[in-house]
Amino acid sequence: MLYPSTLTEILFYLLLIVLTIFVIVNLWPNRGVPLCNAFHFPIVGHLFSIKANKLHRQLIEWSKLSKHGIFQLNILGEKIVVVSNYKGIRDVLINRDDQFAGRPLKQLLLLATDGGRDIALSDFDERLIYRKKMLIKHMKSDSMTQKIVEDTTLEVLNDYYNEFMKGDREVNLQDLFVKLTFDVIMAKILGKRISLNDENLIQLRKHYDSLSRLLFDVDLEIYEFLPWLKHVYHSKKYKELIAAIEGRDRLLKEILKDYTIDGLYGSILRDPQKYLDNVEIFMIVMDTVIAGYGTSSIVIQMFFALMLKHENVKNNVLSEIEKVIGFSRPPTFTDKQNMPYLSATILEVMRWINHVPLLLPHKTVADTNLMGYFIKKDTTIYVNYLSLTEDKDIWGDPENFRPERFLKEDGSLLQPEEECRKYFLSFGAGRRSCPGKAFINHVMFIMYVYFLQRFNITSVCHKENKMEYDVLNVDIFDFILLIVSVFAVYFFIFKSKSALPRCPEIEYPIFGHIFAIDYEKFHRQLTAWWKLLAKNEFIINIFGKEYTIICSYEDAREVLVTRRDLFVESPQQFMNKLSIEINIDENFQHSKNLINKNFKYNDNNEFIAEIRNLTLDILDDYSNEFLCQNKAVETSMLFQNLTFDIVMASMFGRRIDINDEEAIQLKESITELGHLFMDVTLIPYNKFPWLYNIYATQSMKKMIKFTHQRDKSLISLLKKYKGKKHDEIFTGSYEDNSERFMLIFDAISKGYLTSWVVFQMFFALMLKYPDVYKKVSDEISEIIGTNNIPNYNERDRMSYFNAVVFEVIRWINHVPVSLPHKTTTNTTLGGYPIKKDTIVIVNIGAINKNEELWGDPNCFRPERFLRDDGTLLSLGEGCRKFFLPFDAGHRSYPEIQQEILLAMVYLLHRFTIVSKDHEENDTLIYEPDKWDFDLVLKPGKFFVNFL
Numbered sequence: 027m028l029y030p031s032t033l034t035e036i037l038f039y040l041l042l043i044v045l046t047i048f049v050i051v052n053l054w055p056n057r058g059v060p061l062c063n064a065f066h067f068p069i070v071g072h073l074f075s076i077k078a079n080k081l082h083r084q085l086i087e088w089s090k091l092s093k094h095g096i097f098q099l100n101i102l103g104e105k106i107v108v109v110s111n112y113k114g115i116r117d118v119l120i121n122r123d124d125q126f127a128g129r130p131l132k133q134l135l136l137l138a139t140d141g142g143r144d145i146a147l148s149d150f151d152e153r154l155i156y157r158k159k160m161l162i163k164h165m166k167s168d169s170m171t172q173k174i175v176e177d178t179t180l181e182v183l184n185d186y187y188n189e190f191m192k193g194d195r196e197v198n199l200q201d202l203f204v205k206l207t208f209d210v211i212m213a214k215i216l217g218k219r220i221s222l223n224d225e226n227l228i229q230l231r232k233h234y235d236s237l238s239r240l241l242f243d244v245d246l247e248i249y250e251f252l253p254w255l256k257h258v259y260h261s262k263k264y265k266e267l268i269a270a271i272e273g274r275d276r277l278l279k280e281i282l283k284d285y286t287i288d289g290l291y292g293s294i295l296r297d298p299q300k301y302l303d304n305v306e307i308f309m310i311v312m313d314t315v316i317a318g319y320g321t322s323s324i325v326i327q328m329f330f331a332l333m334l335k336h337e338n339v340k341n342n343v344l345s346e347i348e349k350v351i352g353f354s355r356p357p358t359f360t361d362k363q364n365m366p367y368l369s370a371t372i373l374e375v376m377r378w379i380n381h382v383p384l385l386l387p388h389k390t391v392a393d394t395n396l397m398g399y400f401i402k403k404d405t406t407i408y409v410n411y412l413s414l415t416e417d418k419d420i421w422g423d424p425e426n427f428r429p430e431r432f433l434k435e436d437g438s439l440l441q442p443e444e445e446c447r448k449y450f451l452s453f454g455a456g457r458r459s460c461p462g463k464a465f466i467n468h469v470m471f472i473m474y475v476y477f478l479q480r481f482n483i484t485s486v487c488h489k490e491n492k493m494e495y496d497v498l499n500v501d502i503f504d505f506i507l508l509i510v511s512v513f514a515v516y517f518f519i520f521k522s523k524s525a526l527p528r529c530p531e532i533e534y535p536i537f538g539h540i541f542a543i544d545y546e547k548f549h550r551q552l553t554a555w556w557k558l559l560a561k562n563e564f565i566i567n568i569f570g571k572e573y574t575i576i577c578s579y580e581d582a583r584e585v586l587v588t589r590r591d592l593f594v595e596s597p598q599q600f601m602n603k604l605s606i607e608i609n610i611d612e613n614f615q616h617s618k619n620l621i622n623k624n625f626k627y628n629d630n631n632e633f634i635a636e637i638r639n640l641t642l643d644i645l646d647d648y649s650n651e652f653l654c655q656n657k658a659v660e661t662s663m664l665f666q667n668l669t670f671d672i673v674m675a676s677m678f679g680r681r682i683d684i685n686d687e688e689a690i691q692l693k694e695s696i697t698e699l700g701h702l703f704m705d706v707t708l709i710p711y712n713k714f715p716w717l718y719n720i721y722a723t724q725s726m727k728k729m730i731k732f733t734h735q736r737d738k739s740l741i742s743l744l745k746k747y748k749g750k751k752h753d754e755i756f757t758g759s760y761e762d763n764s765e766r767f768m769l770i771f772d773a774i775s776k777g778y779l780t781s782w783v784v785f786q787m788f789f790a791l792m793l794k795y796p797d798v799y800k801k802v803s804d805e806i807s808e809i810i811g812t813n814n815i816p817n818y819n820e821r822d823r824m825s826y827f828n829a830v831v832f833e834v835i836r837w838i839n840h841v842p843v844s845l846p847h848k849t850t851t852n853t854t855l856g857g858y859p860i861k862k863d864t865i866v867i868v869n870i871g872a873i874n875k876n877e878e879l880w881g882d883p884n885c886f887r888p889e890r891f892l893r894d895d896g897t898l899l900s901l902g903e904g905c906r907k908f909f910l911p912f913d914a915g916h917r918s919y920p921e922i923q924q925e926i927l928l929a930m931v932y933l934l935h936r937f938t939i940v941s942k943d944h945e946e947n948d949t950l951i952y953e954p955d956k957w958d959f960d961l962v963l964k965p966g967k968f969f970v971n972f973l
Contacts, residue, residue, distance in 0.1 A: 059098040071100030082383035110413040123456030128389030144313040211318040217288025236270035357475035366439035370432035383412035538567030549842035577872035640675040653972040669782040688739040695736035825898040829891035842871030937972040
């Protein structure tokens with residue numbers, strides 16, 4: 027059951043367990059890879075340290091703090107190894123590319139690529155190799171295909187020139203080059219031009235623009251962390267994404283069906299060795315479009331922006347164009363090899379803007395090593411390419427835009443593996459390099475020369491000019507705020523809150539008051555909050571679940587007695603299936619009535635008379651074996667054993683052999699289940715019952731073990747010691763009477779677990795207050811006599827003894843909070859509306875310590891339960907009406923505690939009890955407010971002598 031008094035420990039131990047699992051599972055396998063130096067939290071790791079739109083800059087700073095250019099990020103348990111130096115990057119991309127060729131699978135990207143059947147985003151497998159080989163084969167350029175591409179590109183450029191750029195016009199470079207690049211790539215795919223005004227082409231480009239924007243939108247990241255959400259809820263942006271994917275697929279297929287002869291698509295489709303299906307071919311085309319125009323348009327835009335900023339570079343490029351091509355004929359691919367300065371400028375533009383600061387993530391396909399560190403299979407690898415392009419040891423002055431760095435002293439272009447050019451990896455390398463880089467480089471070369479030949483480009487001061495580049499529009503911190511906001515809205519708006527006052531401690535979104543609760547002091551906290559609020563009813567919020575705490579006698583009486591039918595149910599939690607609490611129904615009430623019927627305590631009840639004799643036999647045995655030895659006896663263990671034997675005899679109607687193996691196992695199971703009932707490691711099974719079928723903790727295994735042991739031993743004892751009274755309680759087998767069986771166990775458990783504490787403290791307080799002890803002893807001697815045996819009717823005549831018992835129970839307050847109740851319908855309490863299924867907890871400790879009710883609640887004064895004439899107050903009379911020792915109403919205990927009271931009289935009648943200072947005596951025995959809190963408050967060890 028989710029019991030509020032355990033919440034502080036729940037939080038601490040749950041976090042400890044989860045953190046331990048997290049460390050073992052997520053950190054230990056990569057134990058050699060140093061963690062990022064950024065602040066990180068347990069479980070969520072570095073999540074709150076990351077700003078996605080600045081991640082490329084953050085990785086640079088963190089890489090400077092790492093000793094070897096490699097470190098590890100942990101984001102919600104996902105391991106991400108970041109490689110920032112050339113040696114590590116070269117190992118990932120080139121030297122050992124077969125071990126790092128995988129791609130981490132992301133939900134939205136899988137959605138956009140038909141489950142990863144493209145090239146760029148697909149995980150590494152045999153089909154990927156086939157797809158990439160097919161694309162490379164048909165992207166290769168010979169003189170004929172180069173001529174076709176040149177003519178197509180120039181045709182597109184001329185159309186845009188005639189449509190948009192004639193005369194002295196202001197042009198948005200970003201918009202221009204996005205459209206221009208898109209049309210050139212489509213022409214390559216189709217083998218023919220499509221009109222600029224073709225509606226399908228315009229709409230297709232819009233769908234691609236939407237995909238580029240939405241695939242990395244922070245608002246959609248929730249579908250990555252909660253992939254099941256797509257089956258139950260589609261946000262507005264998610265619907266927009268789906269519409270963009272469906273629109274892209276529909277329009278692209280519509281366009282492609284008329285172009286199955288020429289171009290890239292027709293070439294692959296007609297390949298005689300085709301071993302790809304039509305979906306894979308379609309995904310290759312889709313990949314080519316988005317990969318080609320999405321990044322290339324940025325490079326082209328920034329090329330001209332940097333030409334405007336660096337006039338000397340532009341003049342050098344123009345001089346080379348004039349020398350090699352002139353300004354009258356269009357450029358060709360073959361011209362590029364004779365233009366080293368323009369080639370160097372193109373390389374420097376891509377290095378300087380570094381438009382892909384993080385290459386697409388890689389993933390290890392097997393356990394491997396990187397830079398001496400062990401890397402587990404399926405680990406995500408980030409190639410921090412920005413750190414490479416800004417490394418002063420490599421470039422000298424990386425912040426400067428200087429194309430000459432890619433030229434030799436004689437002015438020729440450095441070869442790919444020469445000097446600093448070997449560090450240039452903008453298109454990736456190895457198995458996951460871009461297969462279309464040659465094509466796009468040629469297209470960009472044609473565009474650069476074409477525009478520089480025809481236009482004198484100047485900058486226009488415009489408020490929308492924006493030179494800053496942000497890598498993805500995804501902000502992890504904003505995403506977390508989004509998640510918190512969603513839950514906060516649910517818990518604090520949509521989930522209606524009670525009108526009752528709330529606990530005065532800080533109430534956090536989602537967590538509520540959980541950080542304010544100290545399990546061991548929870549009973550005292552409730553009383554302190556009650557006094558602080560000066561309200562008899564208030565709410566505690568635990569993970570969005572509101573618990574109504576009531577602290578007044580009037581409310582408690584309504585819950586437990588007056589309107590008990592409205593507050594009888596026990597909150598249904600998974601642990602109830604293994605515990606001692608069951609819900610109220612007709613079968614429950616009938617079963618309980620049968621049990622209580624057999625425990626009407628008077629000496630004329632034949633069954634009760636038998637139990638009295640059994641109790642006396644047990645007391646005689648204990649007295650002869652343990653108490654007549656003239657030595658100190660530790661009362662905690664003594665009264666636990668004695669109470670258990672008396673309770674068992676009461677329930678079975680006969681003496682149970684204390685050495686019976688089944689009895690020993692039953693006692694062990696009850697004791698262990700009592701401890702486990704409040705074990706914080708079991709709380710997750712209340713919140714997530716399905717977890718029981720997946721994984722059982724050691725505590726859960728113990729719970730299951732002792733539950734089975736309880737059932738087996740109790741059923742065995744019921745069969746072995748079956749008496750005539752059992753036939754009235756049980757019909758058929760015990761297994762078929764589960765509720766009645768549980769009520770028997772309930773009675774035994776509660777009778778045993780709570781009564782021995784009262785038993786022990788009764789005698790401890792007699793020794794602390796000798797005047798009370800003398801009055802009780804005198805009353806017993808007067809009523810029973812010297813040699814007579816006590817009985818139930820005589821106990822009822824002992825007013826002072828009963829008053830002492832009541833005061834012991836009130837003073838020690840060993841059950842300071844009731845077990846939770848639950849409302850069966852909408853109702854009211856203290857003038858406040860209470861909804862159905864509200865959990866209600868009675869703060870019995872506040873009632874027992876209420877000065878307005880008791881006057882001097884901290885004083886041990888049995889006389890408060892007596893009239894002026896010395897007789898005992900009746901139920902509902904004087905202060906006794908405020909006394910709620912064993913709950914009340916439907917949830918009250920059966921009356922088996924009467925035997926314990928008889929045992930007290932017996933021991934007081936037969937022995938003189940004295941206390942000797944004992945080194946093992948617990949110093950807190952007379953300070954119940956400081957006792958450990960479990961199901962009940964429990965005192966420590968206390969030694970006495972029975973003379």
